[in-house]
Amino acid sequence: MGGNENTAVIFIDTNVALHYKRLDQIDWKREVDEKRCEIVVCSVFLAELEKHKVEHSNKKIRKRAGEYSTWLAKKYDDPVVRTGAQIRFLPDEPMIDFDAYRLDPTNFDDRLVAAVIELSQQESNSRFYVMTADLGLTLKLRSRGLSAIKPSDTYELPEEVSDEERENKELRAQLAKLTHRMPKPTLQFKSGEQILVVQQQTLLPKDAFIQEAMTKLRSKHPFMDTAPVDNHFNSLTKSPTMLQIGQTVRSLALNRDRIYNSSLQNYFVEYEGYLEQCYVYGLHRAAICKLDLILSNLDGSMPANNVDIYLKCEKPTKLLTEDDWPTAPKRPIEPEQPGVFGTTSSRLNVPLIPQIRTMADVLRDADQTRPRLTTTKGNATFYLHQIKHRQTSDLLPIWLDFSTLKERDNVLISFEIHASEILEPVTGTLHVRITR
Secondary structure: OOOOOOEEEEEOOOOHHHHHHHHHOOOOHHHHHOEEEEEEEHHHHHHHHHHHHHHOOOHHHHHHHHHHHHHHOOOOOOOEEOOEEEEEEEEEOOOOHHHOOOOOOHHHHHHHHHHHHHHHHOOOEEEEEEEOOOOOHHHHOOOOOOOOOOHHHHHHHOOOOOHHHHHHHHHHHHHHHOOOOOOOEEEEEEOOEEEEEEOOOOOOOHHHHHHHHHHHHHHHHHOOOHHHHHHHHHHHHHHHHHHHHHHHHHHHHHHHHHHHHHHHHHHHHHHHHHHHHHHHHHHHHHHHEEEEEEEEEEOOOEEEEEHHHHHEOOOEEEEOOHHOOOOOOOOOOOOEEOOOOOOOOOOOOOOOOOOOOHHHHHHHHOOOOOOEEEEOEEEEEEEEEEEEEOOEEEEOOOEEEEEOOOOOEEEEEEEEEEEOOOOEEEEEEEEEEEEE
């Protein structure tokens, strides 16, 4: 099937084997939108898989790599994995000039890139891809004109916890149980409820919004009238010499006014486009609400340490930090109105004072005990160093973006609370009810 222009040739990175479902459990037609797919298992993939099978520090990863190798060995004689998709083995190392492509033959990623380059030169009619979740490899491929695709999140396997980490956590939890002291963290809105009702802001119709704003703008910035110029220079017509000077100056002033009027008209056009962007931005901002959350340990009999709170937002909504907010459109600069002998005002270019990062900033960021908040793929993770028993703590601000929500009026947010002293995570749900 190699070399066919109707076939997608997909090289597989080793991290796909270790952290995603097996090749026969992936819908390849949906991943690459091709009728037929050829999944290439090359020599570097097999070598790296073997290395993880023997040397990986996590026992579960070693086991997964070994099971994957066994399964691949069976597929050598029966390469079909799904309808329209089959495996192609490339057991030989690439023979291209590594130095010419700025590649290192001792590096696994570089050897994979070399294998793709070599096969694409031999089979130029095919469409080549590399499936990987590795950002470094993705950038390396794209810098050489090669296509990288990331597997869908639905195929991602749960993160494996090492036996040592699991055992330590179980021992800490058992010790806490033996002493009859346990934290009992709970998560809720600042109101004390698990449900938050949000009233979505309504905006004027777009045409009315733009018309009203443009009317105010035109009133604030009228076009220049040439009559004042004529009146100002009438006094210069009493003598032939002054008449000639007055006519010259008057011509310059009128020409300057026409330039200003033309600039003003262009400014109005730009501003109307800016208002269009503002309206889209306003619709988005109107569909973002702040969630004030509190973590409590009121019923606990001991502090909870190293607390991680995972919030998973119901799609298509997502959770944002303030840094994730949509960017407001940039307002155009209005032209300066000229006076009789020049502009009525001047703008001063004041240089910005650079932000100086102090030692206090560095120490604050390095402090592992300070609360933290991160967002990934619309979900959020909070970290608190400790919450004492009989204590309530406000979490860092988080926002819910429901701009893509059209048919439903309720959003479900599930959460898990992990801490060093608890064996099983505390789970629950928060509900946001949107009224329009």
